[in-house]
Amino acid sequence: VMEKEYKFVEVDKDNKTYIKLTVNNTNILSQGSGFLQVAEIFSSLEYTEAALYILLIDEPDSHLHTKLQKKLIAIDNSQLFIISHNDRFLNEVQDGELLFIDDKGKQRGRIEPLRPGCKNLVLNNLSGVVGAIDQLRYVEKIVILEGKSDKTFFEKMLPKYRQFLGKEEPNVYIDKVNGIDTLNDKLLTYSTAFDGIVPDTAKWIVIRDTDCVPISKQSNVKGTNLGYLRAPNKDLYFQKGYGIESTFLNETNMFVKWILKYYGLNDTENLTITSMVEDLNNTYAGKVLVSTDAIHEELESHFLRQKEQRKEKIYETLRFQEMLREIDNTKISYIMTKPILDMYLAELHGRIVAIYGTSLSALKNDTLLEFYYNNISTIDDMYECHKELLGLLY
DSSP: OOOSOEEEEEEEETTEEEEEEEETTEEGGGSOHHHHHHHHHHHHHHHOOOSSOEEEEEOGGGTSOHHHHHHGGGOTTSEEEEEOOOHHHHTTSOGGGOBOOOHHHHHHTOOOBOOTTOHHHHHHHHHHHHHTHHHHHTOSEEEEESSHHHHHHHHHHHHHHHHHHTSOOOOEEEEEOSOGGGHHHHHHHHHHHHTTTSOTTOEEEEEEOOTTOOGGGHHHHHHHHHHTOOOSSEEEEEOSSSSTGGGGGSOHHHHHHHHHHHHTOOGGGHHHHHHHHHHHHHHHHHHTTOTTSHHHHHHHHHHHHHHHHOOOTHHHHOOHHHHHTTOOTTSGGGGOOHHHHHHHHHHHHHHHHHHHOOSSOOOOHHHHHHHHHHHOOSGGGSOHHHHHHHHTTO
16 A cells, blocks of 8 residues: 555564564654554554454545555455545445445444445535435425526526415425436436435436437437436426427417517517518528538537437437438427527527617527516416426426
């Protein structure tokens, strides 16, 4: 462990036998406290005769350099139990050798190693999970989202939806799985780490973006994703579009309503704006099929990135044309990546300015969401697909 030459020497003095340890021919007492701790461990192993060596080390991180801590794992011929809060040290430990001790495990009288897939959760999210342990013990629903935008959506919309319904939602735990490229691994991680903490009756709800998954293949992907979720009560829902932002084009009548509200136009202009939106939908549904068009190129670049980064089986054989075959003017939301949605909103803005004139800036994917959050006054202002998502919690 020390990567230095050491030697134990028995010294008889005053009718007693002492043990002297030298390191590089220097007395051990001239070394630091961390060095002395390791020396104590090895001297104990060297001079103790036992049928079974079980070594307990309490927080070696208090004095030892990380380089030396991780070498403690390699001590031969002993079973080690090491207590540590050092994430760099824990990162050197295999998944199946990590023990997470909580009150529930103590009550059971049995602590078992974390199952494969839990290590990243322990290292990256443990502080947040520990802080939510009390809530998790009584949780009724666990909602797993893709990323920041999805979590913001629930944080902004739930208070409004709750107010409109006039009742409290059940005890719900909401979290996001940053880095959707490893969705299956993270579903396994969460459900494994929460096993024994959350009630068996708790329902797990996964809400994911459609991204480039063709609508016809969603049911197969859903089954695969849920297969990694170790929970008896679970379900998965796809957004009604490429992502949460694109869902605003899933319902033309609601989108027109919000465009009228943003530009301060009267309801009498509904037919004109609806005609604009429907024409743009037809245009974009056609452009995405033309290989030389910027819309096609932008969507294809997203598809190729998904195919390269995703660890899901469907992306191994999925072809871009399979996705495009299902796109028409009624499914325009499924091609609306953030850049394409921004192009769409800019083009719509130009058409509105040409007729009505305005000093307002064109909406973008993020400002569209913000305007929506800030101006909902009744439940009728909400998209049906959004009410469906929020309703999953009740």
